[in-house]
Structures are given as structure tokens and as C-alpha cells.
Amino acid sequence: MAEPLIERVWAWLHATFPERQIYIRSDGRVQFFTFSPTLQATLAGLSLIFLGWVAFASVNVIFKDRIIAAKDHRYQQMQSTYEDRLADIQVSYDELNGALVSAEDTFKATADKLEAKQSTVARLLDRSCSDCHSQNTVWPWYSEVAPVSWVVIDDVQQGRRHLNLSDWAKYPPGGARDKLHQICKEVKDGGMPLREYLWAHRDRQLTPQEQATICEWTDAERQRLADSR
Numbered sequence: 001m002a003e004p005l006i007e008r009v010w011a012w013l014h015a016t017f018p019e020r021q022i023y024i025r026s027d028g029r030v031q032f033f034t035f036s037p038t039l040q041a042t043l044a045g046l047s048l049i050f051l052g053w054v055a056f057a058s059v060n061v062i063f064k065d066r067i068i069a070a071k072d073h074r075y076q077q078m079q080s081t082y083e084d085r086l087a088d089i090q091v092s093y094d095e096l097n098g099a100l101v102s103a104e105d106t107f108k109a110t111a112d113k114l115e116a117k118q119s120t121v122a123r124l125l126d127r128s129c130s131d132c133h134s135q136n137t138v139w140p141w142y143s144e145v146a147p148v149s150w151v152v153i154d155d156v157q158q159g160r161r162h163l164n165l166s167d168w169a170k171y172p173p174g175g176a177r178d179k180l181h182q183i184c185k186e187v188k189d190g191g192m193p194l195r196e197y198l199w200a201h202r203d204r205q206l207t208p209q210e211q212a213t214i215c216e217w218t219d220a221e222r223q224r225l226a227d228s229r
């Protein structure tokens with residue numbers, strides 16, 4: 001099987017490239033070269049390879065710009081996709097940041113409002129209650145005159161025993177909640193500040209608005225204490 005194939009190739013080679021001879025005459029001498037079928041086939045093969053290489057190189061040179069342009073285009077596409085993605089991420093990051101900032105603002109505003117309310121209430125209690133319910137008693141001149149002095153001193157001692165704002169932080173949560181409830185009740189009913197105290201300190205009277213503010217605070221504070229348990 002293998003031998004007939006080689007023979008056929010050999011026969012085809014001889015038919016295609018029959019042996020040729022080239023005569024050259026120079027200086028009166030004649031020389032001739034013999035081109036065997038094998039040599040011719042080899043030369044033909046080499047020429048084909050050379051031509052192929054020339055063709056490939058030419059195509060590369062001619063289309064180089066186009067190839068580069070196509071690659072560039074792809075790179076640009078990839079880059080713009082990448083940049084779009086990046087922009088998207090940036091946008092969502094900005095949104096998140098904005099949400100955080102506004103949450104922080106809201107929180108700060110609420111805290112500020114709460115603090116303002118607290119300090120309003122603190123001012124009210126300080127003005128109208130602290131003479132009898134704290135250590136910061138400002139003793140009036142008549143507290144040194146008996147028998148009024150007995151009443152006043154008794155009021156302050158009793159007042160402190162019932163509610164001492166200076167010791168507020170020491171109240172256990174349950175006790176504090178009871179006191180808060182009583183504070184609102186006393187204030188709303190007009191039981192506190194004591195009536196006889198108001199005779200001498202008209203400006204310590206609480207307006208309905210101020211009573212409401214105090215009760216608002218006691219409610220909120222009781223809620224806070226209940227929640228924090």
C-alpha cells in the first residue's frame with residue numbers, strides 16, 4: 001500500500017518537473033547544468049514558502065492599522081464599560097452617604113430639640129421647685145423670723161424628704177418613675193409649688209403652658225426609663 005503511493009508521487013514529480021538542462025556558453029566554453037525533478041520540486045517548494053511569507057507580511061502591513069483600530073475600539077469599549085460601572089458605584093455610594101448624612105442630621109436635630117426641652121424643664125424646676133426640693137435652697141429673709149421660720153424650714157425639710165432634685169441621679173429607676181408621675185400630677189393639679197410659697201414668689205407660678213411642658217417631659221422620661229430596663 002505504501003509503496004505504490006511513493007511510486008505515484010515519484011511519477012507525478014517526474015511528469016510535472018521533467019529533468020531539464022540549461023546550457024551556458026561563456027568564453028567559448030559550453031557548460032550545462034542539470035535540474036533534476038527533486039531540485040526543481042525543492043526550489044518550487046522554497047519559492048512557495050517565500051511567496052506565502054511575503055503575502056502574509058503584506059497582509060499584516062496593509063491591515064495593521066485596521067487590526068490596531070479594531071483592538072483599540074475593543075479596549076475603549078471595555079474602558080467605557082468599566083467607567084460606567086465605576087460611575088454607578090459612585091452614585092450609589094453618594095446616595096448612601098447622603099442618606100447617612102441626613103440620618104445624622106435628623107438625629108442631631110432630634111437630640112438638640114430634646115436637649116432644649118430638657119434644659120427648659122430644668123430651668124422651670126429650678127425656678128419653681130428647687131427652693132424646697134433641692135439642696136440649692138435660697139433662704140428668704142423671713143425664714144429667719146420665728147414663727148414663720150419654723151414653717152419655712154419645715155416646708156423645705158419635708159419637701160426634700162418627698163422629692164430631692166439634687167439627689168435625682170440616685171433614685172432607682174422605679175422610684176424615679178413614681179416621682180415623675182407625682183411631679184406631673186402635682187403640677188397639673190396646682191398643688192405645687194405650695195400655695196403659701198407663691199404668695200411671696202408670684203413669679204414662680206407655672207403657666208398652663210409650662211405645666212404642659214413639664215408633663216410632656218415626665219411622660220417622655222418615664223417612657224425612657226421603662227424602655228431602658
Ligand code: HEC
Binds near residue numbers: 129130
Ligand atoms: C415652698 C416649698 C415647696 C415648693 C416651692 C415646691 N414644693 Fe413640692 N412639696 C413641698 C412639701 C412641703 C411637700 C410634702 C408635703 C405635701 O405633699 O404637701 C412636697 C411634696 C411634693 C411632691 C411629693 C408628693 C407626694 O405625694 O409625695 C412632689 C412630687 C412635689 N412636691 C413636686 C413639686 C414640684 C414639681 C414643684 C415645683 C413646680 C414643687 N414641688 C414646689 C414643698 C414645696
